[in-house]
Amino acid sequence: MANPKAKAPPIIDFAPFYGNDPTARQNVVDQVRAACLDKGFFQIINHPVPSSLQDAMFTLAQEFFALPMEEKLKDDKDQNDHHRGYEAFRSQAFETSRYPDLKEAIDFGPDYQSDHPYVKTKRVACGPNLYPQSVGNPEEFQKTVDTYLETTLRLADDVLKVLALSLGLHAEYFAEFSKNRLATVKMLHYPAQDPVVVDDGERGISAHTDFGFVTLLMQDDAGGLQVWDKDTDSWLDVTPIKGAYVVNLGDCMRRWTNDRYSSGLHQVINKSGKARYSIACFHAGNPDYVVKCLPECVGDEGEKYPPVKVHDYITERYNDTYGRAAALNA
Helix, strand or coil, X not given: CCCCCCCCCCEEECHHHHCCCHHHHHHHHHHHHHHHHHCCEEEEECCCCCHHHHHHHHHHHHHXXXXXXXXXXXXXXXXXXXXCEEXXXXXXXXXXXXXXXXXXXXXXXXXXXXXXXXXXXXXCCCECCCCCCCCCCHHHHHHHHHHHHHHHHHHHHHHHHHHHHHCCCCCXXXXXXXXXXXXXXXXXXXXXXXXXXXXXXXXXEEEECCCCCEEXXXXXXXXXXXXXXXCCCEEEECCCCCCXXXXXXXXXXXXXXXXXXXXXXXXXXXXXXXXXXXXXXXXXXXXXXXXXXXXXXXXXXXXXXXXXXXXXXXXXXXXXXXXXXXXXXX
C-alpha cells in the first residue's frame, strides 16, 4: 500500500508553455525541473492532443484485445525481429520479477519499410508495422494509430524543449537527437488481479525504469500505476486524470544528465476489479545518436556512464527483459 506521506508526482498545467507570458512559461520549466530532480515523474494537463483522438485510441485498444487469441496471434511480434506487433501475456520480465508480467500489448512505431536504411541495418525496433486486419475497420485503425503517434510525438518534442530549458540549455537542444527517431506506441491490457491477495509477487508489469528518454502515458480510470518514493521507501499511487499524460524520464535521459534527473522506478498492480487499459508513447531518439554526459551535468564526481549509442542500449534492455521472461516461462 502506498504511504500517505509520500509526495505525489505533480500535476502541471502545460498551457502556459504555449502562451506569451514569460513568467508563466518559466513556472512550467521550474515545475518540470523539480519533478525531474525528484522522481522523474509528473502529469501534464491542458496539452494539444485532442481528447477525441485519445478516446479513439482506447476504443481501438479495447476492440483489439477483445479479439480471440488466434486472431491476435496473426499479428504476433515473433514474426519479425523489430518488436512490432502483438505481445502475449508473460512475454516480458524485469529485474525484480518473480513472474513474467501479467499484461498483453501491441506495438506500433514509425512505419519504416524494407528499403529504409534503419531496416536495412537492423536498427532496434525499426520496421514495418503489423496493423490488425481482424478489427472492424482496419483502415481506420491504421489511420488513427498513425495520427496518434505523430500527434503525441509533437507533444514529446515540446516536453523535450521544456526539459532542455530546465537544464539551462536552449529550447532546441534535443531537436537533432529527435530527427529520424526510434519511437513506439504501445497499447496495453492488464486483466484484473485478485484484490484480496495481499502480495504474491504478481504484477501487471513488474518494477522497472523505462529504457529511452521520455514516455507519455495515458491511463484509463482503473488505476494501478505506482511510482517508487525513495524518501518514504514506499510505493505511491499515480492517480488517473482523464485526458492527462503521465510523463516519466527513461534511463537514457538519466545517463545523459549523469543521474541529476531520475528515471522513476514504477510498476502496475491492477486491483481495480476490472480490466485496465493504457497507451504509452516511448520516445527513444535517433538510434544512431551517442548519449554522452552533458557537460553541464558532469560535476565533481565526473562522468558516471560511458558514452553509448541509443541502438545498443535499447537492444541490451530488450534482450534482457524478454530473455528473462523466456527463462521464467521455460
